[in-house]
Amino acid sequence: MTLRDFVLVEFARAWQEEQGAARVDPEVVGLVREHSAFQEASGPERLLLYAQALLHLRLDDGEGQAAAQSIRGTLSAASILVPLLGVLAGTAMLGAALPPPDVRPVSVFQFVAEGVLLPGVFLVWTLLITQALAGSVGRLHWVAWLLTLVRGRALRTRVGALAGRVLKRSGVTGPLFANFSHIFWVCSLGTFLGLGLWRFAFTDYLFSWSSTLSFTGEQVHRLFGVLSAPVAWIPGVDAPSMEQVRLSEFGSLGLAGETGGAYVQSTADALADQGLRKGWVSVLLAIVAVWGLLPRILAVFTSRAAVGRRIRRSLEDPTSRMILAALSPAPSARGAEPDRSEPHAPSHPEPASITDRAGRGLDVLTFATDPPSPAVLDRLRLSRLGLSGTVAAIASDDDDDAMDAAIAHLGSADGPEGAVVTFGVEAIPDGLKEEFIARVVGAVGRDAAVHVLLTGGERFKRSPRGSRFAQRLTAWRDVAHRAGVPAERVHSDVEESS
Amino acid sequence: MSALVIALAGHANVGKTSLVSALTRDATLAVNEAAGTTRSHYLKTYALAGEEVLAFVDTPGFEFASRINKWLDAHGGEGSDRLDGRAVLAAFLEDADTTARHDKEKEALRGVLRADVIAYVADVVLDPEGQVVQEVRLLRRAGVPMIGVLNNLHAGDDQSERWVEMLRREGVDNIVRLDALRFPAAQEESFFVALGVMRPEHGATFERIKALRATLDEQNLVRAAVATAETLVDCLAFQHVTSHGTEEEAKRYRSTANERFKEMLRQREEAGFRSIADIYGFAETALEGESLEVRSWSGAVTDDLFDPDALRRYGVSAGTLAAVGALTGSFVDVLGGFGVGTLIGGVSGAAAGLWLGRRVSTSIDAGTLKVGPVDAVQFPSVLLNRSVDCWRQVARRSHADRADVEVGAGDGERLDPREVQSLIRLARKCSKRPEWSGIGGRPGDPDRSRTVDGMTEVVEALLRKQLAQLDQR
Ligand SMILES: Nc1nc2c(ncn2[C@@H]2O[C@H](COP(=O)(O)OP(=O)(O)O)[C@@H](O)[C@H]2O)c(=O)[nH]1
Numbered sequence A: 001m002t003l004r005d006f007v008l009v010e011f012a013r014a015w016q017e018e019q020g021a022a023r024v025d026p027e028v029v030g031l032v033r034e035h036s037a038f039q040e041a042s043g044p045e046r047l048l049l050y051a052q053a054l055l056h057l058r059l060d061d062g063e064g065q066a067a068a069q070s071i072r073g074t075l076s077a078a079s080i081l082v083p084l085l086g087v088l089a090g091t092a093m094l095g096a097a098l099p100p101p102d103v104r105p106v107s108v109f110q111f112v113a114e115g116v117l118l119p120g121v122f123l124v125w126t127l128l129i130t131q132a133l134a135g136s137v138g139r140l141h142w143v144a145w146l147l148t149l150v151r152g153r154a155l156r157t158r159v160g161a162l163a164g165r166v167l168k169r170s171g172v173t174g175p176l177f178a179n180f181s182h183i184f185w186v187c188s189l190g191t192f193l194g195l196g197l198w199r200f201a202f203t204d205y206l207f208s209w210s211s212t213l214s215f216t217g218e219q220v221h222r223l224f225g226v227l228s229a230p231v232a233w234i235p236g237v238d239a240p241s242m243e244q245v246r247l248s249e250f251g252s253l254g255l256a257g258e259t260g261g262a263y264v265q266s267t268a269d270a271l272a273d274q275g276l277r278k279g280w281v282s283v284l285l286a287i288v289a290v291w292g293l294l295p296r297i298l299a300v301f302t303s304r305a306a307v308g309r310r311i312r313r314s315l316e317d318p319t320s321r322m323i324l325a326a327l328s329p330a331p332s333a334r335g336a337e338p339d340r341s342e343p344h345a346p347s348h349p350e351p352a353s354i355t356d357r358a359g360r361g362l363d364v365l366t367f368a369t370d371p372p373s374p375a376v377l378d379r380l381r382l383s384r385l386g387l388s389g390t391v392a393a394i395a396s397d398d399d400d401d402a403m404d405a406a407i408a409h410l411g412s413a414d415g416p417e418g419a420v421v422t423f424g425v426e427a428i429p430d431g432l433k434e435e436f437i438a439r440v441v442g443a444v445g446r447d448a449a450v451h452v453l454l455t456g457g458e459r460f461k462r463s464p465r466g467s468r469f470a471q472r473l474t475a476w477r478d479v480a481h482r483a484g485v486p487a488e489r490v491h492s493d494v495e496e497s498s
Numbered sequence B: 001m002s003a004l005v006i007a008l009a010g011h012a013n014v015g016k017t018s019l020v021s022a023l024t025r026d027a028t029l030a031v032n033e034a035a036g037t038t039r040s041h042y043l044k045t046y047a048l049a050g051e052e053v054l055a056f057v058d059t060p061g062f063e064f065a066s067r068i069n070k071w072l073d074a075h076g077g078e079g080s081d082r083l084d085g086r087a088v089l090a091a092f093l094e095d096a097d098t099t100a101r102h103d104k105e106k107e108a109l110r111g112v113l114r115a116d117v118i119a120y121v122a123d124v125v126l127d128p129e130g131q132v133v134q135e136v137r138l139l140r141r142a143g144v145p146m147i148g149v150l151n152n153l154h155a156g157d158d159q160s161e162r163w164v165e166m167l168r169r170e171g172v173d174n175i176v177r178l179d180a181l182r183f184p185a186a187q188e189e190s191f192f193v194a195l196g197v198m199r200p201e202h203g204a205t206f207e208r209i210k211a212l213r214a215t216l217d218e219q220n221l222v223r224a225a226v227a228t229a230e231t232l233v234d235c236l237a238f239q240h241v242t243s244h245g246t247e248e249e250a251k252r253y254r255s256t257a258n259e260r261f262k263e264m265l266r267q268r269e270e271a272g273f274r275s276i277a278d279i280y281g282f283a284e285t286a287l288e289g290e291s292l293e294v295r296s297w298s299g300a301v302t303d304d305l306f307d308p309d310a311l312r313r314y315g316v317s318a319g320t321l322a323a324v325g326a327l328t329g330s331f332v333d334v335l336g337g338f339g340v341g342t343l344i345g346g347v348s349g350a351a352a353g354l355w356l357g358r359r360v361s362t363s364i365d366a367g368t369l370k371v372g373p374v375d376a377v378q379f380p381s382v383l384l385n386r387s388v389d390c391w392r393q394v395a396r397r398s399h400a401d402r403a404d405v406e407v408g409a410g411d412g413e414r415l416d417p418r419e420v421q422s423l424i425r426l427a428r429k430c431s432k433r434p435e436w437s438g439i440g441g442r443p444g445d446p447d448r449s450r451t452v453d454g455m456t457e458v459v460e461a462l463l464r465k466q467l468a469q470l471d472q473r
């Protein structure tokens, strides 16, 4: 799967997570199954189909669609911009390394510093930082934010957070970031070398070294001996000789005199220069190619492989397995599975793993209140969560048997993936309700989606306690929170304000 | 005879603590929208005139009554070994295994077992089904006489009828309505009557409470009238005097002095409001900051004394002023005395002149700057009406009501011409005696006292008139 496609898949998942939707949306599963390309599609392709269908069906607001596109667009833009910047940087670096030939000689130290030391330092830094990023990419939130800045204000908050989540959840960000960095340096060093070769072919340059640290000629000779060791086998590339090094020391160059700051070569040394120049050109270019460029080329491949590995890993995670399981065309097979998972006595049903419940969506559970109308579910956008269509009711708050039965069903292999637990907002958010919500969370699993829906808000607001509506919602949120349902998953059928 | 002990029990958050608050006139009990605010039971005695007349047990709310009933059924024993209700309850209270889960319920049951009467509090917004039915059954096991109290009442879609039905079915025949937030005197009275029927030996207590309450009410009214009158005299007589080296300096200070003057008046008025609220038991803020906020007294004084709109709403109407003029026999004289002579310019100018007029007189006399008193004809009635407005908010307010008291929200009650006449006469007297103002000094003038008394009479009459209205609602 390409990175661009993968981003779509990740975005769809991030959206589901953020909404607290079912990880496998039954309605989307239905759509994908009917898709013409479905039968022949491979696993990853099915995941992509699922993501596309989900985004199409559930993010009907345009904003979300645009967000997915904007992340993909940003990736495409980066894959053009980064090499372009690399070429520009390489050109600039070479320009800095090569002064006009009649002004002063080329500094071999600067050449090596730009071609080897600088990329080397950045390589180490990149490796370190991507290592760190592999653990936590929380810091990269602002990158996502910056990306969405380009797309305008409306996208920033919600989509910025979403994009941040996409970056965060797959772990693809570190290798991807490294990959871009390596591509940048390959392009800039390639340009540096190519342009250098071209310049040296048509222009005569003089080379010298000088040092504010008191390097001796021997030390420089030894240094270049080491640097050129891996390239000495190339015909025409020789480690600079001691004589060459000594003659190239800036102070010992025969200077005819300075005229207006320009350096004029003395004719006496012209012969010696010929030898010096040729000797330096080839060895310097070879050193940059081997020490600077080569590691970066290798790094491009390894980081690309790492990105691919991360993508694959993400496509094989439990969520992917759940989606694929739900998509696989034998729904009756699931009924047969318990034989395999229950080798021992089936007297006490083990809580089913979440994969067993793939594609079942979220049940609506009512607790001593009437079921919410479809219109309410639509208005609150809860119908986007992948509801199962099943409404289970606990008629009375003292019916322990009904509660036990509901919880048992939620935890069983036939159970839904999550639940929307509905209460009347006028009911008192007490310990009993807290306990029940906590049991629901426990039954479907901590990482599954559980929502709390409070109905009858209008009536409550009209009652004498109406002015306390906001406090009542807060009390419900507190109860839900203690039971393990985050506050943003508590919905009321009327707005809190006004 | 020791005081009758009444335990308030019921589901969490139905208003038990609110009712104790209202019944004992204590606005400081912790009341909250979150269930489980009251964690252990406590005895709250109610004293009137230094005499303990009643005691209430406030209890934590029930949340798991059905399970407790199950436990009790399972441990009640069979046949001849059957324990009676109280004995099973005692066994439950002793049982260590259930303590972690049901500590609040156990606390509630302990409280209930101390009481002579259980008042089962119901929130009529809730359905009388499920847990609440279980609660009634659970409480009946204590073998203590029980009265049903319907709280949170409102017209229309409440479920009182169904509650009454349910309570009767469960054997609770005494049922009263008692809304903690509105807390009308008649409802409280009928609650006491019902208690008196259940506990005839305490019948005299309720008679006594009634008598003591009436006395207290009367005292409070007079105290509020005096407080208002003091405020009025202080404000009406107030003159802010500063001395400066030169007349120039004094002139430069004039706007500052003006502001200072107004500010001091405002503070005095607020202090007046505060003392009226104190009289009616709204002095303290609750620990959780949920009750009457003292800060809101400055925050909620939305109407500025010097706001033209306030003048319009609280001032005396033109018609009344005309009547006052007729009463005194000289319309022009009344107004002229307050420097509103511009009025006589014509019929159309009359109304405007009434509102405006010269409000704060400022004089500079060789370096002495005098600001005040306010001599606008409307000013005394603005002050009076605002004060009365404050009193109206607290005089019949339930102590369960934790909302801010907002002064200046209502329309001022109009005084009748005769009252305005004496008010203006007294105010005029004050404005000539800056030394009477308690603002920034101590008044001790006997004539001032006489004026305060006169003022008190006016205020008291007004309060009585209004009290009748308040009680009608
Ligand atoms: N509107 C209205 N609210 C009430 C009434 N009684 C109590 N409340 C509110 O209900 C909530 C719970 O009251 P509280 O006295 O703490 O209940 P407790 O848990 O039974 O002691 C508070 O927010 C009260 O303000 C009432 O009669 N009317």
Ligand SMILES: [Mg+2]
Binding pocket: B016, B017, B018, B030, B037, B038, B059, B060
């Ligand atoms: Mg309480």
